[in-house]
Amino acid sequence: MASVVLDGRREPSGPIVGVLEAEGIVLGPPEMLRRTRYDTFDGRLHGKGLRLEARTRDTEGHALVVTAGNGPPARLFLSAPLVPTEPLAVTTLPPGPLRSRLLSPAADRALLPQLTLRSVRRSGTAVDADGIPLVTVHLDSDLEISRPGTRPGTGADTTDAVAWTIEVEELPGRHKPARALLQTLTGALDTDPATPAAVEGDALERAALAAQVDRRGWRGPVRPDLDRHAAALLGLRAVLRSFADALDANWDGTVDHLDDEFLHDLRIAVRQTRSLLVEGRRILPKDMRARQREAFRWFGTVTSPARDLDVYVAGWRTLTSPLSDEDARALEPVLAHLAGKQASAHAQVAQGLRSRTARQLREDWRAWLDLPDAEVARGKHAHKPLGEMIGARIMAAQHQLLVDGRRIDAGSLATDLHELRKDGKRLRYLLEGFGHLGGRKRSRAVIRHLKDLQDNLGAHQDAEVQADRLRQTLAELTDVSAEEGAGEPAPAMLAAGERLASILDRRQAAERADFHDRFAAYDDKRARRTVEDLVARMSR
Numbered sequence: 001m002a003s004v005v006l007d008g009r010r011e012p013s014g015p016i017v018g019v020l021e022a023e024g025i026v027l028g029p030p031e032m033l034r035r036t037r038y039d040t041f042d043g044r045l046h047g048k049g050l051r052l053e054a055r056t057r058d059t060e061g062h063a064l065v066v067t068a069g070n071g072p073p074a075r076l077f078l079s080a081p082l083v084p085t086e087p088l089a090v091t092t093l094p095p096g097p098l099r100s101r102l103l104s105p106a107a108d109r110a111l112l113p114q115l116t117l118r119s120v121r122r123s124g125t126a127v128d129a130d131g132i133p134l135v136t137v138h139l140d141s142d143l144e145i146s147r148p149g150t151r152p153g154t155g156a157d158t159t160d161a162v163a164w165t166i167e168v169e170e171l172p173g174r175h176k177p178a179r180a181l182l183q184t185l186t187g188a189l190d191t192d193p194a195t196p197a198a199v200e201g202d203a204l205e206r207a208a209l210a211a212q213v214d215r216r217g218w219r220g221p222v223r224p225d226l227d228r229h230a231a232a233l234l235g236l237r238a239v240l241r242s243f244a245d246a247l248d249a250n251w252d253g254t255v256d257h258l259d260d261e262f263l264h265d266l267r268i269a270v271r272q273t274r275s276l277l278v279e280g281r282r283i284l285p286k287d288m289r290a291r292q293r294e295a296f297r298w299f300g301t302v303t304s305p306a307r308d309l310d311v312y313v314a315g316w317r318t319l320t321s322p323l324s325d326e327d328a329r330a331l332e333p334v335l336a337h338l339a340g341k342q343a344s345a346h347a348q349v350a351q352g353l354r355s356r357t358a359r360q361l362r363e364d365w366r367a368w369l370d371l372p373d374a375e376v377a378r379g380k381h382a383h384k385p386l387g388e389m390i391g392a393r394i395m396a397a398q399h400q401l402l403v404d405g406r407r408i409d410a411g412s413l414a415t416d417l418h419e420l421r422k423d424g425k426r427l428r429y430l431l432e433g434f435g436h437l438g439g440r441k442r443s444r445a446v447i448r449h450l451k452d453l454q455d456n457l458g459a460h461q462d463a464e465v466q467a468d469r470l471r472q473t474l475a476e477l478t479d480v481s482a483e484e485g486a487g488e489p490a491p492a493m494l495a496a497g498e499r500l501a502s503i504l505d506r507r508q509a510a511e512r513a514d515f516h517d518r519f520a521a522y523d524d525k526r527a528r529r530t531v532e533d534l535v536a537r538m539s540r
Helices: 014-022 097-106 175-189 203-210 232-255 260-279 286-314 325-330 332-353 356-369 386-407 414-438 440-483 491-522 525-539
Strands: 003-008 031-039 050-057 061-068 074-078 112-127 133-148 156-159 164-170
Touching: 003 203, 014 133, 014 175, 031 203, 050 097, 061 097, 074 097, 112 203, 133 175, 133 203, 164 175, 164 203, 232 260, 232 332, 232 356, 232 386, 232 414, 260 286, 260 414, 286 332, 286 356, 286 440, 325 332, 325 491, 332 356, 332 440, 332 491, 386 414, 386 525, 414 440, 414 491, 414 525, 440 491, 440 525
Parallel strands: none
Antiparallel strands: 003 164, 031 050, 031 112, 050 061, 061 074, 112 133, 133 156, 133 164
16 A cells, blocks of 8 residues: 545545544645646556656645656656646656656657646654654645646636545555554544545545546547448448547647647548548448548648658657768758658648638538438448458458569569558558458458568658658758858768668668568468458358
């Protein structure tokens, strides 16, 4: 027991103070305390057993604190309080123990405020005859719990679900005194049957429960419960709704560019939707399908440049790792130029997603998804079994992938491999949405084989795109220098850029050389049989 908290709702806290005094614990003077809990959108800190909070109090000033189970906390004292409605970036924190604890689990995700607890705190400690501390308690009253509004970083909702809390903090090596005091306090509070039992954790943890904060964060869209014998239209609409949930969940974070992953996950939802709209021919109503394909093509166009630059800028250190330190420094103007273009691209994304066009497209799409099944127009094969129809689509996608892959030879263009990569995405989206209808084990096996091939194709295309982007950026910087009358860019930058572009060219060639082995592994007889068994199972 590191810390346990009890709370009161209607009853005053005065009697509990008397119980503490009877136990030899005199509470100190009150002080104002504000605590804000942070985590990533997808709850990465909670998943690793960590908790990050910002504290502002009269006696300690401002601090960030990371705790992990019963281990010692890591603290970072701040010169000014954080704004409790604004996100926090790990990379902006100074080097030290606290940043080190957060860097790996949070990675590049923003730390978002989940809730803020304001209270008046009084603390006291019981000591033994020798003055050695035995147990510490904290009484928090006048609690105010607030949560950020529907959009990260704006507004707040307040609840008065908890009137006060009494927190029993176990000191190292002092388990028995803490347990005994907890029993005494619990007994004193049992007179009110409305008072809940003790909760492991502290007052902030109790506040999170009261405010119904899902500390696990966004776990991705809920996979619908599908029946392979049900009408195909019903299954497609259910999966499309789950993709729309992912789109909605990541929309505001993308608009505000809280971190790069919001746009990445939004684009996945867009691509999945576009792919399923293509596969929905003769199942979905023709006019709706054509209209929404155009709408989601627009979403893809609006968001594509920003995502390409996100990947380039975020991966810059890895990209330049083969270079010497001197060459990497010489290319810093290239990174600065790309970062500027990235900021402009995200501004265009925000403008596009805030536009009337985007709002109308999104509302129209939700309106169709929310229509009762009986009111939805149907395609020619809408009534056919879901498993049978999707199984046929999976086999068609598999056939196209194998045919196109077998055509690749030494004379094939890079665009041929890019088209093959699109074939793989088409198949994978079908498997991720519906593959479990043919058995989860088989589906995972097929996706694993497919991913090995996709990794090769992705690395091949990335190397090509990165080399082209690098050479294009060097040309742009040369033009800028000429326009500003600054002469040619630094020779060291141009030379380092060409060395890096040559490395990327060789990397692309290596992935090209590895392609045939990767494809042969996917085109293996046993791997093909796994796909066939999967489709047979979902189609019967």
